[in-house]
Amino acid sequence: MKIGCPKEIKPQEFRVGMTPNAAQEAVARGHEVIIETNAGMGSGFDNDSYVAAGARIVDTAEEVFATADMIVKVKEPQAVERKMLREGQLLFTYLHLAPDPDQTHDLLASGCTAIAYETVTDRNGGLPLLAPMSEVAGRLAPQVGSWTLQKANGGRGVLMGGVPGVGPAKVIVIGGGVVGTHAAKIAAGMGADVTVLDRSLPRLRYLDDVFGGTFKSQYSTAGATAELIQDADMVIGAVLIPGAAAPKLISRAQLSTMKPGAVLVDVAIDQGGCFETSKATTHADPIYEVDGVMHYCVANMPGAVARTSTIALGNATMPFLLALAGKGWKKACQDDPHLLAGLNVHAGQLTYEAVGTALGLDVVSPEAIVNA
Ligand SMILES: NC(=O)C1=CN([C@@H]2O[C@H](COP(=O)(O)OP(=O)(O)OC[C@H]3O[C@@H](n4cnc5c(N)ncnc54)[C@H](O)[C@@H]3O)[C@@H](O)[C@H]2O)C=CC1
Ligand SMILES: CC(=O)C(=O)O
Ligand SMILES: [Mg+2]
Structure with missing residues (x-):
C-alpha cells in the first residue's frame, strides 16, 4: 500500500502522523511510505531520518494526497486538506466529528473512508489511540x-x-x-x-x-x-x-x-x-x-510537547496502521471489532451513532458496511 503522511497545518501543531520508526516498519512489510518535506521537523525528525527509514520525501501535501492510498495524520483534516481527499482513499487520524458539522459534511462528500483514532476501542473498554494524548x-x-x-x-x-x-x-x-x-x-x-x-x-x-x-x-x-x-x-x-x-x-x-x-x-x-x-x-x-x-x-494541547506526543501517539497507532496497510481497511476491520469501532465515515455514509445523534444525521451500522 502507498501510505502518505502530510505535514500538519493546524496552527502551532508540531506533531506528525508517522515517526521514522513507523515508516521503517511499514517499508519492511513492503509498503511505500511518502512523507511531505519537513513533516517531522516540529517533532525533531528531519527528512534524512525518514529517508534512512526507506521513505520517500515529496515537496507538497498535494503530492501526498494524490499518491497515497492511506493518509496518516494527527489532527482532523483542515478544509484545504479535505478538498484533496478522494473516493476510496483511507484517512486515519483524529476526527472529533460530533462538534464539527462542516468537517463531517466534507468527509461525507469526499467519498473517503475515515477511521477516527478517538473511537478505536480496546478489550478493556478503553480508547487506546486517545489514551496517549489524554495522558x-x-x-x-x-x-x-x-x-x-x-x-x-x-x-x-x-x-x-x-x-x-x-x-x-x-x-x-x-x-x-x-x-x-x-x-x-x-x-x-x-x-x-x-x-x-x-x-x-x-x-x-x-x-x-x-x-x-x-x-x-x-x-x-x-x-x-x-x-x-x-x-x-x-x-x-x-x-x-x-x-x-x-x-x-x-x-x-x-x-x-x-x-x-x-x-x-x-x-x-x-x-x-x-x-x-x-x-x-x-x-x-x-x-x-x-x-x-x-x-x-x-x-490540540499535546502539540505543545510535540516530540513526546508524536512518539507516544506513534507507539499506539503503529499496530493498527500496519494492519490497515497489510490487509486493507475492510479485512482489518472485519478481523478486529475494536478497529471497526473507529470507522466514522465510509463512501458518503456516516457510521458512528453518537456523531449522527449529535449532528442529526442518518447512520449506517459499521458492521453492515464491512459485512456487505
Ligand atoms: N484538548 C486536547 O488537546 C485533548 C483533549 N482530549 C479530550 O479529553 C477528554 C477526556 O478524554 P479521556 O480522559 O481520554 O476520556 P476517558 O473516557 O478516559 O475519561 C472520561 C471520563 O469522564 C467520565 N464522565 C462522563 N460524563 C461525566 C460527568 N457528567 N461527570 C463526571 N465524569 C463524567 C467518564 O466516566 C470517564 O471516566 C476527551 O474529550 C478527549 O478527546 C484528549 C487529549 C487531548
Ligand atoms: C486527542 C486530540 O485531539 C489531540 O491530541 O489533539
Ligand atoms: Mg484535539
Whole structure:
C-alpha cells in the first residue's frame, strides 16, 4: 500500500502522523511510505531520518494526497486538506466529528473512508489511540492552568502548592478517566488540594484505591459541581462520552458563583467542551476571560510537547496502521471489532451513532458496511 503522511497545518501543531520508526516498519512489510518535506521537523525528525527509514520525501501535501492510498495524520483534516481527499482513499487520524458539522459534511462528500483514532476501542473498554494524548493533555492541564492562574495572565494569583503558612490552590477535576487521572496526579504533585469528580462508581473506587491519599474523589452531580466550583481556584474539564458532544457541566450563570480570576481548563474542548462558555483556542492565543473567570481551551494541547506526543501517539497507532496497510481497511476491520469501532465515515455514509445523534444525521451500522 502507498501510505502518505502530510505535514500538519493546524496552527502551532508540531506533531506528525508517522515517526521514522513507523515508516521503517511499514517499508519492511513492503509498503511505500511518502512523507511531505519537513513533516517531522516540529517533532525533531528531519527528512534524512525518514529517508534512512526507506521513505520517500515529496515537496507538497498535494503530492501526498494524490499518491497515497492511506493518509496518516494527527489532527482532523483542515478544509484545504479535505478538498484533496478522494473516493476510496483511507484517512486515519483524529476526527472529533460530533462538534464539527462542516468537517463531517466534507468527509461525507469526499467519498473517503475515515477511521477516527478517538473511537478505536480496546478489550478493556478503553480508547487506546486517545489514551496517549489524554495522558499528555492531562499532565499538561495543571501546568497550563497554573500559568493561567498567575496574576499577569488574568488569574487569581494563587500558587498551586501554596507556601508554609498559606494554603494550596483548590483544583477540581471533572471526569476521572485518563485525562482526569493524569491531571489530578500532576496537580497533587504540585501541592494542590485536588478533588476528582466522576459519575462512574467503579472508576471512583479505582481512584480511591490507588490514589486515596493523594487526592479526593466525589460522585459527579450538578449539585456537587455547583458547590465545589464556588471555592475552586482551578477546574479542569476532562469528561468524555465516546464520540459524542461533551455534556455542558458548568453554565455561564454559574461563573458568577466562582472566585474572580479562577481558571477553567477545558480539555474536553475537542468534543465541543464541557463548560457553556468554552470556545476552542490555539497555542498562539490560548486564554480568554468570561465574567471574570479565565478559560484555557486549546483543542490540540499535546502539540505543545510535540516530540513526546508524536512518539507516544506513534507507539499506539503503529499496530493498527500496519494492519490497515497489510490487509486493507475492510479485512482489518472485519478481523478486529475494536478497529471497526473507529470507522466514522465510509463512501458518503456516516457510521458512528453518537456523531449522527449529535449532528442529526442518518447512520449506517459499521458492521453492515464491512459485512456487505
Ligand atoms: N484538548 C486536547 O488537546 C485533548 C483533549 N482530549 C479530550 O479529553 C477528554 C477526556 O478524554 P479521556 O480522559 O481520554 O476520556 P476517558 O473516557 O478516559 O475519561 C472520561 C471520563 O469522564 C467520565 N464522565 C462522563 N460524563 C461525566 C460527568 N457528567 N461527570 C463526571 N465524569 C463524567 C467518564 O466516566 C470517564 O471516566 C476527551 O474529550 C478527549 O478527546 C484528549 C487529549 C487531548
Ligand atoms: C486527542 C486530540 O485531539 C489531540 O491530541 O489533539
Ligand atoms: Mg484535539
